[in-house]
Amino acid sequence: MTTVIVIVVVLVVLAIAVAAYLMSKRRNEQRRHRADQLRTKAAAQGGAVDASRQEAAAAEARAEVARAEAERAEQQAAEARQGMHMDEARREDSLRSADAVDPDVDHRTDGYRPGAAGSRDT
Numbered sequence: 001m002t003t004v005i006v007i008v009v010v011l012v013v014l015a016i017a018v019a020a021y022l023m024s025k026r027r028n029e030q031r032r033h034r035a036d037q038l039r040t041k042a043a044a045q046g047g048a049v050d051a052s053r054q055e056a057a058a059a060e061a062r063a064e065v066a067r068a069e070a071e072r073a074e075q076q077a078a079e080a081r082q083g084m085h086m087d088e089a090r091r092e093d094s095l096r097s098a099d100a101v102d103p104d105v106d107h108r109t110d111g112y113r114p115g116a117a118g119s120r121d122t
Helices: 002-044 046-101
Strands: none
Touching (some): 002 046
């Protein structure tokens, strides 16, 4: 009777081992299938990635053009400011010259401002 029990136990253990092996094999097949599905989905998204990449490159190009235009506009503004300062300086020089000649203007005082005397109607 002990031999029968040993044989039954060995058969049960073998059956469990075979069942575990078959379940593992089936699970691996299911995982392979799922991995294939995911890869197929990723490959389908490749077109969207390419389109996004092209859109990003176009946006970068537009941004570079905008930066160049902004830089050019800033340069023009700086040149205009410089011209304005030069015109203001010329005007102030003319006013100082006029005030230096005008006997009614004391251009040596601390509170002196060029042209502050104004024009006279006489």
